[in-house]
Amino acid sequence: MAPIPSPSTTAPKDISRRGLMLVLSSPSGAGKTTISRRLLERESGITMSVSATTRAMRPGEVSGVDYHFIDQARFDRMAEDGAFLEYARVFGNCYGTPRGAVDEALSAGRDVLFDIDWQGTQQLAENARDDLVSVFILPPSGEELERRLRGRAQDSAEVIAGRMAKASDEISHWAEYDYVIVNRDVDESVAAVTAILHAERLRRRRQVGMTQFVKNVQAAL
Numbered sequence: 001m002a003p004i005p006s007p008s009t010t011a012p013k014d015i016s017r018r019g020l021m022l023v024l025s026s027p028s029g030a031g032k033t034t035i036s037r038r039l040l041e042r043e044s045g046i047t048m049s050v051s052a053t054t055r056a057m058r059p060g061e062v063s064g065v066d067y068h069f070i071d072q073a074r075f076d077r078m079a080e081d082g083a084f085l086e087y088a089r090v091f092g093n094c095y096g097t098p099r100g101a102v103d104e105a106l107s108a109g110r111d112v113l114f115d116i117d118w119q120g121t122q123q124l125a126e127n128a129r130d131d132l133v134s135v136f137i138l139p140p141s142g143e144e145l146e147r148r149l150r151g152r153a154q155d156s157a158e159v160i161a162g163r164m165a166k167a168s169d170e171i172s173h174w175a176e177y178d179y180v181i182v183n184r185d186v187d188e189s190v191a192a193v194t195a196i197l198h199a200e201r202l203r204r205r206r207q208v209g210m211t212q213f214v215k216n217v218q219a220a221l
């Protein structure tokens with residue numbers, strides 16, 4: 001099947017657009033990272049926000065790609081200096097979104113994908129509601145969530161137990177999100193997130209040059 005063209009290639013060229021912030025949240029292990037990676041492979045015009053964290057690096061993770069791994073003192077300094085767009089303590093570690101890279105991408109009309117928890121999403125909603133599109137990813141069941149956390153084989157049994165214990169709390173925030181997806185099949189979930197992204201790009205308020213474009217069309221009628 002031929003790829004579906006993204007709206008950025010179908011919209012008239014002179015209608016500029018501010019980037020949007022596409023947030024994925026879920027209980028740990030439901031599949032945000034997997035969906036994000038696939039989306040970024042096939043979709044242009046969107047970049048991943050790389051968070052800073054005080055958590056230890058997992059096997060296979062790359063500093064500056066998966067996270068900026070920093071110590072607590074540096075995290076606290078950045079928080080105090082207002083360098084984070086949002087930040088939160090999750091599972092005993094600190095996580096935050098560095099402001100600079102996101103501001104730069106949005107102003108250049110690029111969309112930004114976030115893998116953050118409900119606390120961070122609430123902060124973005126308070127500070128930048130118009131730019132925000134939020135998606136909650138649910139696992140098909142509690143048993144499957146535990147299977148995925150174990151199958152990832154990157155955390156100790158103790159860490160997995162801690163994340164399972166928090167899963168119900170996390171899920172209780174599902175209704176605060178714009179969209180909800182049950183991640184049964186990765187391809188279907190990526191297709192659903194892609195459809196959301198394409199539709200949100202076409203929202204009238206995001207197409208800042210549209211008023212002038214319509215006037216030009218009308219003037220020639």
Ligand SMILES: Nc1ncnc2c1ncn2[C@@H]1O[C@H](COP(=O)(O)OP(=O)(O)OP(=O)(O)O)[C@@H](O)[C@H]1O
Binds near residue numbers: 029033183
């Ligand atoms: N639809 C799916 N079916 C089966 N396995 C899946 C599916 N989606 C993701 N997985 C697997 O589940 C595990 C957890 O996925 P992933 O790391 O993407 O979760 P996450 O939500 O990003 O977790 P965290 O919040 O801890 O970062 C991975 O091993 C991944 O390959």
Ligand SMILES: Nc1nc2c(ncn2[C@@H]2O[C@H](COP(=O)(O)O)[C@@H](O)[C@H]2O)c(=O)[nH]1
Binds near residue numbers: 028090091096117
């Ligand atoms: N509020 C924020 N939450 C974040 C950020 N980066 C990641 N996260 C969330 O933390 C948990 C755990 O992630 P893990 O990589 O240790 O498994 C997960 O729910 C992420 O979505 C952030 O910058 N801000």
